[in-house]
Amino acid sequence: MRWFGKIPSPADLAAGDEKAEAALRRTWSTPTGVLGALSTVDHKIIGRRYIATAFVFLMLGGVLALAMRLQLAFPEARFISADRYNQIFTVHGSNMMFLFAVPVMEAMAVYLVPLMVGTRNIAFPRLNAFSYWIFLAGGLLLWISLALDTAPDVGWFAYVPLAGPQYGPGKRADIWAQMITFTEVSALAVAVEIVVTVFKLRAPGMSLDRIPIFVWSMLVTAFLVIMAMPAIMLASSSLILDRLVGTQFFNPAEGGDALLWQHLFWFFGHPEVYIIFLPAVGMVSAMISTFTQRPTFGYLPLVLAMIATGVLAFGLWVHHMFVAGLPRVGSSFFTASSMAIAIPAGTQIFCWLATLWDGRPIFKTPMLFIIGFLITFVIGGLTGVMVASVPFDTQVHDTYFVVAHFHYVLIGGSVFPLIGAIYYWFPKMTGRMMSETLGRWAFGLIFTGFHLTFFPMHILGLQGMPRRVYTYPPELPWAGLNLFVSLSAVILAAGFLIFFIDVLRSVRHGPEAGSNPWNASTLEWAMPSPPPPYNFRHIPVVESREPLWTSGETLPVATGLRLDRRELIVSSVAAADPEAREASPADSIWPFLAAIATSIMLIASIFSPWAVIWGAIPVAITLTGWFWPKQTPEDES
């Protein structure tokens, strides 16, 4: 039996699965060594790499948070200078939003979406590799600038005129703006890949009403990225132009406007919250179904609620600007739309509660994080309704109340589900289980530490403590609560430390997981753990929303893809009917080289606009290598 250059018949496959698998492994494996590591286009390797890098940034951002809490533990403390403190809170916020929260959610999708939709690789895998390297370069730019004491010091929102040429001399604000470019290029690339993967690479039979809810959540998120991120790219590019070549976008003396920055920033910045939250909705839905052993209640309402959240997300940005002196009619509209977002959020919460009510919940570690999420996110949502009201927001704007609110929403709404998701999908990614005991300790410390840290900040805010101050006088009544918050932050950090230790320990020493340790229903659990390079030996044929629960012991599959070259099935958008067999690109060093060339161009352009012209030459050369055509079976046909 010859496996190369031949399409095996079903009879061949039944007779020779081992040979077929060996052939598939040869075709889809990444070469070993450094060159292989730099050249891989396997979505699983890139996804794991992305997730690990994002968690390193989380850890580094957490260290900065502890540094801030050390400084604020006592009035008039002198551990950190005012200038350094400005850099630290700017890098902390920018890092957590741009280098952790958005990338980690997209990274989870890079790993999981192709597995969940039943395909062998993501759409545009070389773009996927490029996006990771660009993301890494942007992260390094920010952190190296902090190490060199030239980090941005203008807040993660970089408001002008503070970030403009007059009040922000040097290159700090430019570094912030260019870091944005890096991370947005990478986020947009991944968003495109996800959209196309979900639309066109779904397994036969996975019609729109059979897509797993996590995949729906990432599809809506990808559209949010596509529609929101051009705003911040325009904003940051305009800021660079104002600073580098003297444009006047934000200069009121020449017809520009500082509020234009805020409009553009928050037109992106508020959808950003949902870019982070919606993947968590998908994760929670996946986990809650598995740990109640029943389909998530209200598939259609959940999907519609996610789409409604995505649409409404663009109608809220002005609630960040209530104190900016905008017309009252506008404020009323944005108050109403801000409060309206509670409707889809409430729909989601009630769907999950109904699932729990009607199922038999199994309280493993991922479920504990879901419970933590439900409690914390509801509190964050309630304070969200409070700050959506203009009179209340006017009182607490730029105080620690807002700091408390957004940490409740972001950590409660996203990080809790994410940590639960890591416990949940870790066995699939590594083939090993994480420790249940350490997981419970991690949850207990993170949950307790989180609430002890951030709940008192509401009170500090109501007492008038402003954000972004590096110290405060002893006569104000804030010292006791600040010390309490700082000590509580240590508990929170200890919880994360246990989580990280558990991850590192379990990668090598965790018990073996098997293919489906949680008895879950979606396709990623139909393959061995960790998945082989080709994901699926045969592409599954989907006949229901919970294929692994309804197919019993026998999964229906499709045959007909070649074994000697990387082929995917392209299917129709609505019904997922097979339309074509599509070649998937081979490993290549060119995306890595293109990312280096692009990074050099972007960093150099902080210093000279000519860098864009000269830097385009190596970028063009690397892109030529990237897209250089090869002889394909289509040429032969």
Next chain:
Amino acid sequence: MKERMALDLSHLPLHGMGSASLTFWGTSAFMLIEGTGFALSIAIYFYLMSLAPRWPIEAPPPDLTAGTILTLLLVASVVPNILVSRWAKRKDLRKVRAGLIVMAILGLLPLIPRAFEFPALHVSWDDDAYGSIVWTMLGLHTTHIVTDLVDTVVLACLMFSKHADNTRRYGDVEDNALYWNFVVLTWLPIYGCIYWVPRL
């Protein structure tokens, strides 16, 4: 897990065209990103206009000649562009080759009036916010034309190579034609903003 053979896909074509092609969807997604960017730049234009006591702030309205010639060229280019797309769909290699050469020329020609558009604005990018936004809009669209021109030239070279006569390449030609239509379409509101709004 055991498997049951339910579907044989070996008869499927090796590459889809139109909406069956991944690059069609990738191109569409990038058009959505760029379209959002252009829409936002137009929003910035009107936002700054709403704040200004007069518009343009300190300059006469731009001269119409260069921008209008460019617009006519772009609109005229849509006809051969659609023909190239049709020929690609029919896999008519000879006509596709000829069409791509025509489209490369029609991609290059608008850059001539574009070079005259910048001085026709009567304002520098650093004079005031009006100058900044109109230069940015023109700059963005020029980048748009140049990238598609490069794409067309590369594709034309490919279509004269041994890699030409296959479904994937014909699909690329269709996608390139789709993108050029987008380049033309995005220009029309920008043309209206830059040249006609100051005359209203």
